[in-house]
Ligand SMILES: CSCCC(=O)C(=O)COP(=O)(O)O
């Protein structure tokens with residue numbers, strides 16, 4: 095197969111969807127208003143607020159209205175870059191204060207030595223910001239996993255549903271499509287990666303997700319890197 099790099103999705107692949115939807119999203123929703131009020135003059139936060147106003151076509155939206163829009167986007171699981179950047183900043187506080195640790199499936203952690211032994215690099219690609227990914231992996235239940243990663247990609251690289259995002263990643267990691275394996279629970283993401291020529295594998299952690307189109311694994315112990 096000649097795999098030189100594995101790119102893992104986070105939510106539903108390395109990480110329990112329940113942790114994302116029941117812990118991280120509610121935490122960011124609750125803290126958003128206060129965070130924006132306190133940090134609205136921080137240049138990065140200011141940029142995100144302006145981006146939200148642009149995307150919502152509401153140039154005059156107050157901070158309260160921006161909070162409302164973001165709250166709705168969280169409920170809708172919108173993968174908008176300013177939301178994801180702000181969530182990353184908010185989650186940083188939760189991780190730092192020890193309010194939660196990042197959930198990582200043990201089978202992913204157990205597979206890391208095998209991946210390293212095969213001289214294969216590990217990257218993550220999530221709609222969550224690269225900073226949020228670093229937080230998730232550095233404050234994981236099993237300690238700091240970030241040294242195991244060669245990089246993290248987010249919506250600034252492209253939309254996970256677009257072929258172009260995967261072409262951009264290939265350019266950055268300087269590998270050809272057939273040297274890279276992308277693993278995700280979401281079929282539409284696999285289709286986009288497949289269109290870019292990458293090897294793909296669906297993570298199926300629950301039986302009711304099964305489809306015939308892509309190779310599937312139910313945990314990382316079955317990672318197809320030896321063929
Ligand atoms: C990196 S933790 C936060 C993940 C997140 O915000 C999200 O929207 C999940 O998206 P994914 O692309 O990892 O399924």
Ligand SMILES: [Mg+2]
Pocket residue numbers: 103104105106107278279280
């Ligand atoms: Mg996912």
